[in-house]
Amino acid sequence: MTSTQPRIAVLVPCYNEEAAIATVVTDFRKALPSAEIYVYDNNSRDRTAAVAREAGATVRSERRQGKGHVVRRMFADVEADVYVLVDGDATYDAPSAPRMIDRLLDDHLDMVVGLRVDQVQAAYRLGHRTGNRMLTGFLASTFGHTFKDILSGYRVFSRRFVKSFPVLSDGFEIETELAVYALELSLPVAEIETPYYARPEGSFSKLNTWRDGFRILGTMLKLYRSERPLRFFTVIGILLALASVILAIPIVITFIETGLVPRLPTAVLSMGLMIMALLALSSGLVLDTVTRGRREMKMLAYLSQPTLKRS
Secondary structure, eight states: OBOSOOOEEEEEEESSOTTTHHHHHHHHHHHOTTOEEEEEEOSOSSSHHHHHHHTTOEEEEOOSOSHHHHHHHHHHHOOOSEEEEEOTTSOBOGGGHHHHHHHHHHTTOSEEEEEEEESSGGGSOHHHHHHHHHHHHHHHHHHSSOOSOTTOSEEEEEHHHHHHOOOOOOSTTHHHHHHHHHHHTTOOEEEEEEEEOOOOTTOOOOOOHHHHHHHHHHHHHHHHHHHSHHHHHHHHHHHHHHHHHHHHHHHHHHHHHHSOOOOHHHHHHHHHHHHHHHHHHHHHHHHHHHHHHHHHHHHHHHHTSOOBOOO
């Protein structure tokens, strides 16, 4: 526990953002004068790194392509008390950062998400908006209470969160993983509305609506399987058992009427499906115990980090 002024680090992952990165660094330097700004260049083919360095940021690089790899490196390398994670495309509102940090410190939270409120229609493409709503709804049905904007690239974290969070994703799925981690451990989080602007001229989105949408959905399914194994495998077991029963009904009726089993392959298939259903349920029970143990280890890692209070 510390009573000194918190150390603030602004973490900016970027790729080919020469047109926007100087604005990002300048705006966050103005909004957070005491913060250290780190720009992590992810194999840009333009002058992103040089422009960021000229603007006054500490520039580092991550050679493995993908936002998840960059965030993993950031969280491991940078030491601070409060972390501001923001995309380097100049679409997020820097003046909102102090308000988000104040909310984090005053309410003793571990994550504050910038809920995007688009200022112009072009800021938030229809496909991305629809996909975000669908994925948010899926997350809510899977993990219960959720966020309104799980794909926001603007977040403020406590040190506890950053240093206990095991980054597993490689790409844009990282936002989903951050949300699921907070929900799994029931961490104190909040959302604050922040303006969301269109990209500056010369800056282009690297997010592919369909490809990255399916990747994010796949990540959610994997997380559901790993974090809710009993539910996941129980559903599979029920479906297999229903298929087995449907196949077995005519065979049983024929056997009662004639004493014969004329469709032996179908009977074998029905029995195999029922065995698989029982195996799925057993797997769910075993993995649920394992998951509880992993969740306890995550919580212990989280609790091992010191708390932070405003001085």
